[in-house]
Amino acid sequence: MSAENPYAEAVGAADPGGAALSVRDLTVTFPGDDGQVRAVRGVSYDLNPGEVLGIVGESGSGKSVASMAVMGLLPKTARITGSVRFRGRELLGLSEKEMTSVRGNKIAMIFQDPMTSLNPVYKVGWQLSEAVLAHHSVSKEAARKRALELLEIVGIPSPDKRIDQYPHEFSGGMRQRVVIAIAMANDPDVIIADEPTTALDVTVQAQVLEALRAAQRETGAAMVLITHDLGVVAGQADRVLVMYAGKPVEIGPIDGIYYQPRMPYTVGLLGSLPRLDQRTQDKLTPIPGTPPSVVNLPPGCPFAPRCPLRTDICLRVEPALLPVLGAEHQAACHHSDQLAHESAMEIFSTDPNADPGQGPRDQNHEQGPDQNRQSGAAQ
């Protein structure tokens, strides 16, 4: 994370020429028994050099699938359209061999499970040195020295001992830090981290996030950080993209998204979080209902069935992502003006879904099982 004003950094967003990674109208469709699963329905963003873009969303929002598509890691059954440009070069449609060279070279990936990236039969030091040697013509001794340095940077205690151990001798958090060290050895322009700390305990998460920051500082790489944790994003990202039902519903500088959200889903998401730093006895404000199935999505705004502000137009026309507060902060909502002065509590406590006959608990009532049967099929 940079300490500069995130607004200042986001200015470059409008200029795709300068972007490290430029994604346009990306869609991903999987064939399914009940119809097409439209997991990603049009994602566009620019990742500027050196910035951290957080992509947040709940399970099934398409945040991971979109990033897998960017990296070319989806199975052949997936139909991908749109454009992914890395420093001006189109990545979609590259052969597997060409893609491999891009992936290893300039785009590094960090997944939730570090063992998917580490080879269990080689020592950690060997795997790190290999990455160093692949990109620099140095001697083996120099590569090993660099490997030691990298382990030191990501905070592995006594790296001179650890370098000759195998991945299974490391704990989960330490393995993730080794993966980050390898990513740094590749000297990437872009790091894509998909839920890098999700399975970890909080004190370990803090260590790994610190290592990620160190990696970004050392390499100057831009980073896409995909997570469901709005707290992690708050501390790491310069800009945030909020996904819902396969589409970005709001994107903007981090302070704008957190302090002036203009899409009811973002407002609801922030309002439903219990806060560690507040002495409040107030009730949380849950979002009624459940996320829609991305199979046979009805027309209109996908959030409309759960939205207290919905009107007729919401059920007919899916809103486009339009500027709300300056060009950088965009939201997909017909009623984003209304959100300027209302809190989550004010918006969501009048719930149009409530059944008048059901009593006071209906406010946090989830919808009937029928709808969920569909979303179950989509997962």
Place this chain on the structure above:
Amino acid sequence: MSTLTPTPSRALDTAPLLSVRHLVKEFPIRSAGLLRKQIGVVHAVSDISFDIAAGETLGLVGESGCGKSTTSRAVLHLQPATSGQVFFNGVELTTVGKTGLRRLRRDMQLVFQDPFASLDPRITVNEIIAEPLRIHGLYGDKAAGRRQVADLMATVGLKPEHGNRYPHEFSGGQRQRIGIARALALKPKLLVLDEPVSALDVSIQAGVINLLEELQDEFGLAYLFVAHDLSVVRHIADRVAVMYLGKIVEIGSRDALFEHPQHPYTQALISAIPIPDPRRERSRERILLRGDVPSPANPPSGCRFRTRCPKFLTLTFEQQQKCINEEPLLVGRGPGGMPTSEEAAHRAACHYAESLRVL
């Protein structure tokens, strides 16, 4: 009170609903050979004590492997403790025998973490919720039983007409509500909630947390709320106990513990939780811990946290000897002399405990 013969009702009011004393749970480590000889012991829970009053929520927090789930199971006697006592309403669980335990279990129920694994997929929701009523002979005739089940579903915010459906037809949040309805069926006094919202997305999680709070107000339930998410615990608990490597390192009222944590581990834990507030996150200082949690099969001598403790590093050699050789007791550590009652309620197991604001 000066009277020598307190009335029974008065005694009931003041006695805690649940009292755990010197609870120890060890698991044997056995060799791989034919004899499966015991070669070691995992000290999952090492001598912990706490009370829960009627209608109160105690949050039990800690990271994976700290023994919080083992504690919750030992409290219900699902896994008998190695030693120590659990008193429920003044009755010790180990002394009551099988029948007595079954009767006591009416009053203490468990809600599991995974709403997918804890509901039988082959029976309808009506049957799932009716099962505890049938086991304890409270179902009554068909009409009465059905009515009870329908009431329970409405209580947890589900539509009674969905009772004929199977668990797979419900979402995660709804399934967790089914699990809560099942636990409520016997009108318990204590619910043990083992990570009840960890498997849920945040927008759904908030609804279940609100439901738990409403149920507590309505039925006067006491909760033992086991969780790793401190933000949720800060929201729902009255008091909080922090566990590390099988021991309670700090216990106190919620606001005292979060705002003035005394144990270095609690301080590190709180400082590590990300807050969904970018401006605050940018200005926060994290206390980073070194290394990993030691093995519970071979915990460090003296203070179990000393191998990772940031405070330990700042101590002189003589001071460190105390951490290495002497186990710190969980006691109120007010500034000098006898602890006041509030200090006694806020206790930390650290020789050099010092209150620190980390939020």
